[in-house]
Amino acid sequence: MTALTDTRSAALYRRALEVMPGGVSSPVRAMRAIGRDPVFLARGEGAEVVDVDGNRYVDYVCSWGPLIHGHAHPEVLEVIAEAATRGTSFGAPTPGEVELASEVARRMDGVQMLRMTSSGTEAAMTALRVARAATGRDKVLKFEGAYHGHVDGLLARAGSGLATQSLPSSPGVPAGTAAQTVVVAWNDPDALHAATEAHELAAILAEPLPANMGLVPPQPGFLELLRERASATGALLVLDEVISGFRVARGGAQELTGITADLTILGKVLGGGLPAAAVGGRAELMNMLAPAGEVYQAGTLSGNPLAVAAGLRALKLLDESAYVRLGAVTERLASGLRKAAAEADRYPVQVVSATGLVTVFFSDRPVKSFEDARECDLDAYAAWCRELLARGVYPPPSQFEAWFPSLAHMPEQIDRTVEAAAAAFATLGESSSSSAQGAR
Ligand SMILES: Cc1ncc(COP(=O)(O)O)c(C=O)c1O
Numbered sequence: 001m002t003a004l005t006d007t008r009s010a011a012l013y014r015r016a017l018e019v020m021p022g023g024v025s026s027p028v029r030a031m032r033a034i035g036r037d038p039v040f041l042a043r044g045e046g047a048e049v050v051d052v053d054g055n056r057y058v059d060y061v062c063s064w065g066p067l068i069h070g071h072a073h074p075e076v077l078e079v080i081a082e083a084a085t086r087g088t089s090f091g092a093p094t095p096g097e098v099e100l101a102s103e104v105a106r107r108m109d110g111v112q113m114l115r116m117t118s119s120g121t122e123a124a125m126t127a128l129r130v131a132r133a134a135t136g137r138d139k140v141l142k143f144e145g146a147y148h149g150h151v152d153g154l155l156a157r158a159g160s161g162l163a164t165q166s167l168p169s170s171p172g173v174p175a176g177t178a179a180q181t182v183v184v185a186w187n188d189p190d191a192l193h194a195a196t197e198a199h200e201l202a203a204i205l206a207e208p209l210p211a212n213m214g215l216v217p218p219q220p221g222f223l224e225l226l227r228e229r230a231s232a233t234g235a236l237l238v239l240d241e242v243i244s245g246f247r248v249a250r251g252g253a254q255e256l257t258g259i260t261a262d263l264t265i266l267g268k269v270l271g272g273g274l275p276a277a278a279v280g281g282r283a284e285l286m287n288m289l290a291p292a293g294e295v296y297q298a299g300t301l302s303g304n305p306l307a308v309a310a311g312l313r314a315l316k317l318l319d320e321s322a323y324v325r326l327g328a329v330t331e332r333l334a335s336g337l338r339k340a341a342a343e344a345d346r347y348p349v350q351v352v353s354a355t356g357l358v359t360v361f362f363s364d365r366p367v368k369s370f371e372d373a374r375e376c377d378l379d380a381y382a383a384w385c386r387e388l389l390a391r392g393v394y395p396p397p398s399q400f401e402a403w404f405p406s407l408a409h410m411p412e413q414i415d416r417t418v419e420a421a422a423a424a425f426a427t428l429g430e431s432s433s434s435s436a437q438g439a440r
Contacts, residue, residue: 008052009040033398034382039389044071046408049394057394058413060358060403064396065243065268068326068356069317070408076272076313083309089301096308103315104270104280107251110260111280115289116303120242120267121149123277124205126289126297127263128153130279131203131236133288133295140203141195141235143186145213145370145400148205148240148265156181186210187219187368192229201235203263208253209244211402213373214359215352223259230262236285242267242277243402246315247356249323269318272310275301322407327355329409334358336418344425347380358403360384373400380428387424393417 016023024030024038031038040052047070049059062070069076083096101114117123128140128151140153148154156166156178165179182199184191196204204226210216230237239261245252246269254260263285267277280286288295334353337360341349348364361367362377362384381399388395393416396403405414 010037012040012052013037028396028398028401031397033378033400034385036386036389036397039394046070046072047406047410047413055392057389057392058409058417059394060405060417061394061396061401062404062406063268063273064401065247065404066271066273067404067408068247068269068406069272069314070406073314073317073408075317076310079309079313080274080306083306086305088306089304091300094303094305094308096305096312097303100270100308100312100315101278101280103312104266104278107246107315108254108264108280109251110254110262110282111264112283113286114266114278114280115286115297116276116278116308117297117299118275118277118301118304118307119149120240120265120277121151122299123242123265123267123279124148124154124240125151127238127265127279128203128205129295129297130263130281130285130288131238133293134236134285135202135234137200137202137235138180139182139199139201140180140205140238141182141184141192141199141201142205143207143210143370144183145186145216145373146205146207146210146240147212148207148242152177153181154205156183158183158185185369185371186213186216187222189222189225192225196229196233196235201230201233203236203238204230205238205240207240207243208257208259208261209248209354209357211243211357211359213370213400214361214367214376215354215357215402216367216369216373217352217354218257219368223257227259236262238263238265240265243357244354245269246318247326248354250318250320269314270311271307272312272314274304274307274310276304276307276311317407323355326405326407329405329407329414330355330358332411332414333403333405333409333417336414337421340418340422341425344422344428346425346428347377347384356405358405360403362399383428384421384424387427388420391420391423393420 022030041049042052050056152173155170155173157169166181166183168178182195184195241252245266249255263281290296338351350361352359362380385395
């Protein structure tokens with residue numbers, strides 16, 4: 001086994017640490033949650049990535065969701081190259097944006113109009129601004145364990161009770177800003193009732209299929225309750241489909257559940273692997289945005305023509321049959337992992353899945369809330385992931401992130417993944433083979 005310190009990844013990481021905070025452009029990439037150093041990637045091909053040392057992995061991060069067609073899909077590359085020959089950015093309207101907005105409107109009942117941004121964070125920020133302007137209220141409700149980007153007000157955690165104001169969950173977030181956010185436990189109807197009675201809310205903000213604490217689907221009736229509470233109290237229901245949008249179904253989680261949001265936040269698949277995100281909703285709400293209305297929002301690279309071309313092609317490739325195929329890929333992976341864990345019999349796990357999303361919770365009971373997720377055995381998950389990396393599988397390096405199987409994952413690659421997972425399960429409890437520095 002190559003010592004970690006001798007690799008090109010290790011050398012790059014040492015240099016990166018001198019010029020980039022933590023050596024990375026976004027924290028989870030540093031792999032600290034699984035107790036090892038990051039892998040620097042050189043290229044991706046379909047469902048696989050190759051690191052700078054030439055090691056190949058079946059990739060289940062897939063850029064954290066955008067790559068539903070896998071890496072370097074030839075048709076997506078073709079439209080990006082073609083768009084680039086016409087110019088990479090104009091800061092002026094282009095035909096592709098109109099086509100993309102129309103395509104999204106065809107797919108989602110609740111979306112008549114779309115405002116594009118470059119990131120999901122910006123789209124979430126914009127959605128909240130519209131909700132506040134529309135309702136004349138300041139407070140918003142979010143759920144524990146949900147992630148909507150690094151907007152100041154959404155980096156909030158619950159105080160000790162409903163009577164207590166929420167607290168910043170990061171240094172640098174003003175206490176007054178965090179106090180505008182009411183944080184409620186996911187899948188807790190009583191807490192939701194109490195919070196919607198106690199506060200005048202501009203918005204109830206939720207991932208309809210939360211995947212940022214691992215995948216924790218709503219319990220039966222919970223999304224319906226969100227819709228009912230929003231309508232009954234005059235708040236807007238803002239559904240964040242940055243992950244679930246165009247991944248779990250043609251029209252996202254809203255199509256699957258029949259719940260329609262007032263505003264929808266989109267990203268990831270929408271940009272086909274390039275930076276694009278959006279907020280969409282009914283015309284009367286969306287027309288509040290400048291220049292149609294007075295709510296200010298803007299972006300130099302918003303609606304970037306390369307990202308729009310990539311997103312449009314990614315969506316065009318996502319017909320009904322694509323979701324049937326993605327469902328089958330997901331099921332093969334989820335059932336394989338379930339069986340591998342049961343046969344190894346080293347550790348109790350809960351394998352949760354939805355089309356294009358999987359989480360392996362290291363827990364002996366179902367995970368229904370962030371509190372349940374936090375109680376998972378994070379050390380065991382970390383040890384398992386290190387073993388997976390050593391066996392050519394690249395899992396999300398955190399218990400709180402979902403796996404992203406794609407349409408590029410072939411049965412042979414899934415089966416190889418399940419074999420690696422079985423071998424990795426079998427090592428759990430053997431401290432020598434799961435040491436942080438030993439892997440890879
Ligand atoms: C549900 C959800 N909303 C918003 C965001 C933020 O998107 P971005 O990273 O593009 O700012 C993310 C990012 O992972 C997300 O998962």
